[in-house]
Amino acid sequence: MAKVKKSAVKDRRSSIVKISVDSSEEDFQNEEETMAYVLSSMVVTNNLKAKDREEKSGKGAFRALNKVNRIRNTASLQVQLELYSRAIAHAPLKSYELVRAYTERSELLLNQGYYEDCSKDIERISKIGCCNEMKADFYTRKAKALWGLSPRMRPEVEKAITKAQCWLTEVDEETRQNIETSLNFILKNYALKTTFIQHDLGELIPPTPKDNSRVVGASGSIELKFSENFGRHIVATKDIKVGEVIFVQKAYSLILSSECWYTYCWYCSKRTWSSVGCNNCVNVIYCNESCRDKAWAEYHDMECDIISYLLAMGQREWLDLMAARITIKAIKEADPTEKFFTDNVHDSSKYSTVYSLVHDVSFREKSEVDGLSISSAYILHAFALSSNLLGDGINDIRDCANNEWALFLGALILKNIRISSLNCFSLSTPFIDMKRGDLLGSFASFFNHSCFSNVCPAHYGNTMTFRASQQIKKGAQLFISYGSSFDETPTLQRREQLKDDYNFWSSEGRCDRNRTQPRRCSVGVAAQDGATSTSGQVQRMSVWTQSRFLFLNFPLLKQ
Numbered sequence: 001m002a003k004v005k006k007s008a009v010k011d012r013r014s015s016i017v018k019i020s021v022d023s024s025e026e027d028f029q030n031e032e033e034t035m036a037y038v039l040s041s042m043v044v045t046n047n048l049k050a051k052d053r054e055e056k057s058g059k060g061a062f063r064a065l066n067k068v069n070r071i072r073n074t075a076s077l078q079v080q081l082e083l084y085s086r087a088i089a090h091a092p093l094k095s096y097e098l099v100r101a102y103t104e105r106s107e108l109l110l111n112q113g114y115y116e117d118c119s120k121d122i123e124r125i126s127k128i129g130c131c132n133e134m135k136a137d138f139y140t141r142k143a144k145a146l147w148g149l150s151p152r153m154r155p156e157v158e159k160a161i162t163k164a165q166c167w168l169t170e171v172d173e174e175t176r177q178n179i180e181t182s183l184n185f186i187l188k189n190y191a192l193k194t195t196f197i198q199h200d201l202g203e204l205i206p207p208t209p210k211d212n213s214r215v216v217g218a219s220g221s222i223e224l225k226f227s228e229n230f231g232r233h234i235v236a237t238k239d240i241k242v243g244e245v246i247f248v249q250k251a252y253s254l255i256l257s258s259e260c261w262y263t264y265c266w267y268c269s270k271r272t273w274s275s276v277g278c279n280n281c282v283n284v285i286y287c288n289e290s291c292r293d294k295a296w297a298e299y300h301d302m303e304c305d306i307i308s309y310l311l312a313m314g315q316r317e318w319l320d321l322m323a324a325r326i327t328i329k330a331i332k333e334a335d336p337t338e339k340f341f342t343d344n345v346h347d348s349s350k351y352s353t354v355y356s357l358v359h360d361v362s363f364r365e366k367s368e369v370d371g372l373s374i375s376s377a378y379i380l381h382a383f384a385l386s387s388n389l390l391g392d393g394i395n396d397i398r399d400c401a402n403n404e405w406a407l408f409l410g411a412l413i414l415k416n417i418r419i420s421s422l423n424c425f426s427l428s429t430p431f432i433d434m435k436r437g438d439l440l441g442s443f444a445s446f447f448n449h450s451c452f453s454n455v456c457p458a459h460y461g462n463t464m465t466f467r468a469s470q471q472i473k474k475g476a477q478l479f480i481s482y483g484s485s486f487d488e489t490p491t492l493q494r495r496e497q498l499k500d501d502y503n504f505w506s507s508e509g510r511c512d513r514n515r516t517q518p519r520r521c522s523v524g525v526a527a528q529d530g531a532t533s534t535s536g537q538v539q540r541m542s543v544w545t546q547s548r549f550l551f552l553n554f555p556l557l558k559q
């Protein structure tokens with residue numbers, strides 16, 4: 001589970017509205033009362049206008065293009081590709097700047113052996129169309145990329161070469177000679193560079209269990225229970241073997257970390273080298289047109305402007321974006337008060353299941369609790385500015401305090417930000433020790449914590465998977481670990497952290513025992529069982545490493 005950074009909610013940089021909230025004397029009954037208080041406490045210094053958010057412009061695209069040209073000889077490939085993605089996101093649709101950004105990026109991708117990605121960019125350029133002087137160069141690059149894809153593309157390569165030759169009349173003498181040399185070289189002996197292989201770990205995602213009649217995506221070996229001590233929790237209905245798939249679901253919502261905004265897809269979270277931008281805003285990129293269209297249909301049609309306004313206000317935290325996204329999805333589903341089992345079935349793709357998640361943050365530090373309320377006011381402000389959800393009547397954000405519908409929406413946002421702060425999972429990146437985002441999935445949030453967890457989460461793209469990392473006896477509770485470095489954290493510190501972040505004093509199983517010896521992790525157990533092993537003894541791996549290891553090795557376990 002991700003922990004909310006306390007500094008993040010305290011440090012608000014916005015100069016648009018200033019809010020000072022001291023709710024210590026107040027006793028709010030519900031989220032609406034809290035929002036009414038916060039909204040009426042706002043001091044508006046400068047109401048945000050439509051022109052204040054960043055819009056697509058040739059200038060914005062050029063800024064990124066010029067930068068990449070300045071640092072070309074020193075910057076890494078990744079930095080250059082990120083700048084091209086920025087340029088593409090900022091360039092107006094069908095503009096010269098967009099064609100230039102795709103052209104330069106396709107050249108870079110070609111030189112690096114990313115033939116498939118290069119071909120995608122070439123396809124996009126041909127859809128927009130480029131000027132006649134660029135066409136000879138364009139078809140030459142196309143010929144190289146096609147040949148790089150497969151020697152079987154030879155007929156298409158030759159077609160592209162013929163087209164390139166046709167357009168040679170449009171270029172100056174020096175360029176013509178260069179292109180001709182290049183074309184002759186392709187025809188005779190164009191030496192293929194090694195093709196860059198992109199690992200798609202999607203094939204390692206286990207099949208989704210279908211044998212639980214009450215929980216979509218869950219195995220029939222588990223059920224949801226409730227007790228005073230643990231609240232809702234998951235219990236084994238039969239013996240579960242190491243490696244067994246417990247639960248697979250598409251995350252209800254996924255927000256990328258800000259450092260990944262122009263390198264990973266905003267919809268599926270996969271790394272992208274040939275991104276496309278949103279047709280409207282400059283803030284998001286997708287790995288392809290299909291992810292862009294799905295995001296637009298599911299939430300980005302509303303979210304697009306809201307993110308732009310939030311960024312203009314200086315609100316860049318994942319938690320703010322997560323709460324806005326969930327609220328939008330709830331509005332689109334339009335039945336946020338449904339019970340969390342609809343027709344007796346828990347379906348994690350429905351907002352009603354998110355609505356029921358734990359959201360009581362009253363045990364947290366007051367500044368943090370107030371920070372969440374203030375963030376919600378900013379998000380509501382962005383909703384009011386960017387959509388007609390609140391009608392035309394809201395000129396000043398303080399008006400929301402007296403508007404019934406605005407208060408309802410504000411309360412929903414506050415609830416969602418609280419839910420997000422208590423229930424999200426970190427999304428790590430295979431092979432790199434880097435957090436690339438945060439995920440929310442409703443049923444996934446019913447796993448309680450144990451420092452000796454028996455279930456291992458591993459998320460790929462926007463799919464969340466949970467497998468047994470130890471044998472689990474019928475009747476036993478299933479636990480995950482809420483901390484990624486708990487293996488190295490002394491018991492008292494671990495327990496205090498859990499108390500601060502989640503309000504329980506961990507006493508389950510052996511949580512209270514001090515760890516002086518590194519414990520043998522469950523992969524080691526699997527290895528001993530003879531299922532798979534690299535070294536036979538895998539010890540003392542962090543939970544993060546363990547989950548990655550499990551994720552990569554379980555397909556072997558199945559054999």
Ligand SMILES: C[S@@+](CC[C@H](N)C(=O)[O-])C[C@H]1O[C@@H](n2cnc3c(N)ncnc32)[C@H](O)[C@@H]1O
Binds near residue numbers: 230422449502504507
């Ligand atoms: C993400 S929720 C887990 C599901 C939760 N039990 C429920 O009823 O929805 C996290 C909350 O569960 C409870 N919890 C998690 N692990 C626990 C444990 N080992 N002992 C007691 N309570 C625990 C805490 O109240 C914590 O804030």
